[in-house]
Amino acid sequence: MARTAAPVYDPQAIEPKWLDAWKKAGLFRVTEDSSKPKFYNLVMFPYPSGPLHMGHFRNYVIGDAFARYKVMRGFNVLNPFGWDAFGLPAENAAIKSGIPPRVSTEGNIAISKHELDIMGVLYAWDREVTTCNEDYYRWTQWLFLKFLELGLAYKQKAAVNWCPKDNTVLANEQIVNGVCWRCGTKPTKKELEQWFFRITAYAQRLLDDLKKLDRWPERVRVMQANWIGRSEGAELDFFIEHDGKLRVFTTRPDTVFGATFMVIAPEHEIVQKIVTPEQRAAVDGYIERTKSETEIERLSTEHVKTGVFSGAYAINPFTEERIPIWIADYVLATYGTGAIMAVPGHDSRDFEFARKYKLPIRRVISVSREASNEPLDSAYEPYEGVLVNSGPFTGLSVKDGIQRIAADAERKGIGRRTVTYRLRDWLISRQRYWGVPIPVIYCPDHGIVPVPYDQLPVRLPENVQFRSDGQNPLLHTESFVNTTCSTCGKPARRETDTMDTFVDSSWYFLRYTGAHDQTQPFDKTKADYWMPVDQYTGGIEHAILHLLYSRFFMKVLFDAKMVSVDEPFAALFTQGMIHRNGYVMAKSKGNGIAPDEMVEKYGADTGRVYELFIGPPEMDAEWNDRGVDGVARFLHRVWRLVLGEEDDVVAGVVQVLPEDLTRKLHETIDKVTKDVEAFRFNTAMSALMELTNLMQDYLQAGGRRDEAWEAVCLGMTRMLGPFAPHLAEELWQRQGGEGLVVFQPWPEVDAALLRRPQVTIVVQVDGRLRDRIEMPAGIDQAAARELALRSQNVQRVVGDRRVQRAVYVPDRLINLVTQ
């Protein structure tokens, strides 16, 4: 093969050329091709907030390397990209600087695309999706209407989280550690009419199907399961003295004989009905105080429990005792029924409350019947033990008690077994401008009227007046607000709320399968060909929000027969973040490294390989500028080895035979292939470095650039294809390769070449390493033992003791056990 020598590796001189070549060759331009297996490779699309830095690129480099690898493995690879382009930052910037959101967003997209290009990160740009463009958001609106039609979108007055800084409501999922996920402000509660998606209707399936996601990280599944928060228990009705009843949810019906008082949330609607005249003033004062508390203060475990007596009493249906009803903010209005039966003996929160307000504490569970009256100095909360002081149920185990008491309540018609979830419906209304307008109108005669499908899109006006008070400018854009009812033609008003941007990102992966469809959100045939996403790669910060919402969407669309699979992402990988100088690489910390800087100093390939080599991809990693130098040295070395002429021979170095080189090549192919399949890019890079080191040793020892050598060079070149793609193309061309290396098949392991004629057997005596002996591969135990016993080291250690037995691991180790 004709080789063209080159004096030095000059990345800046070669990289742009190959970017053009890939674009011309249509890398990642794909159609539904049944002759090849499909592979849908996806990285989470970004919000275009400004220039990218090398921290962002870890995700894109991993995704790009994997996509290129799959191309080389012969897959029909869909590898699209887009922009989650609606959102608050662009709007806030517009308020500050007057630059319209579309202008700044498009500017940021252009910059980012350039940066992806120079790093050699390519996508199916012919399928690019931008969520703020009309040809995308009209279909987001279309899907909203579909949800409405299916009864999965509804408007309701509710106490919702309001962020005073961002001037909008937030979904439950967007309250992180008690504060707004975006700006860190403590939210307040507001009573507002808002749009919701009925995600709770899918709670059980979202939980059950986590089991199907065996190629998702365990911790993401655990986080989602906890978020959904299924609890099995029972609802029990307690009659209120004089009038009505109070329903509670409990996971421990077995403790009902220990319920010595009840507690209801301050927001509970029954409060006003039951409060007695004597307690009215105290109760009103208490409710007023709890309202002024922020959510974070109220939910804190350190928060000292407070409460007030309502004056009313209920009857415990099992003990028939008269028990007081208290109002306390440690009971949440939004969980269960907003009311509890308090069992201070067996619930630490109730215990604390009972102590403070001198309420009776009774033991109804004990380790044994005999210990039934032992005093309690803290709540006793085990799931084993026996029921005591529990009337006819005394003596039952906790497990049986739960079943028998629940069944008894059912029979008496005062309760039923039930399941509760923590998951709340998804609040999707946002009182903000830069988002998808919710496509409904309000008619004085017809109420809420959905905009007919054929009138979509409801265009977001772009000529609006931003306001310094943070109010949604749509409210004041008359041309937008004023419309006519599509049913009766009378004047009507448009909804001015826009949708949570997480709605946009809940279906973008479907739009990629037919990005320019002008007639529907996506084509079922195409979606069926490509879905599910085979490999999804992105940040752990989306463990709940985006990933849960997308799963919900997929299930709704599955039920609507619009898609044929009900989970969107078959495999998920969450990469760690890159730190530098002690902080996560971020624009705000000023510790980012610009891709341009990287390319100018080292070339894109060094940046790419460094990000793959930096550490286990799922873990955070510290950026080390010297480490980048090390990778640059590695690539320069590969260049010299593959394209160099003759090297200086240094005598006296360990002999490396051509067959050793060939074997190492195949071992490397084997290792790199397995590592890449398992997303262990760091060890894949180490393996390539090892091969390079052996190539160096070979030449140092006077090895010739013969056929075996050439084969190793070509194998190395192909393996570099996904990781250092520009360098690989250049090496491929200079070695006389045809076409592009990215379209070459990934090298195959020749199992015959992996076998060694000789193996090093570790010889242990009583488990301690005593010698290493070269033996023929496949040697049996008796022969290996024979050889091992000849070792002088072994003989000295064994002395005159008898070798009682030997443990033999074929071709690896023999352990001689004495005595």
Next chain:
RNA sequence: GCGGGCGUAGCCGAAUUGGUACAGGCGCACGGCUUAGGACCGUGUGGCGCAAGCCAUGGAGGUUCGAGUCCUCUCGCCCGCACCA
């Protein structure tokens, strides 16, 4: 508090899942090339010991022919969730 995970050289980290502990990179040392270099190239590099060897995977036990890997206890760190009845 509950759940998940981690602890290996001076640093980042490997270790076919119970079988040679520390691959690869950084750093460091020495050598080469250089007028010179914090550049480049190469070699070496866990600790103690003259050596045979011994000691080393946060700590203490245990199981095993054999433990970084499994079990028990313990210390430390990280990440979720957090008054969810």
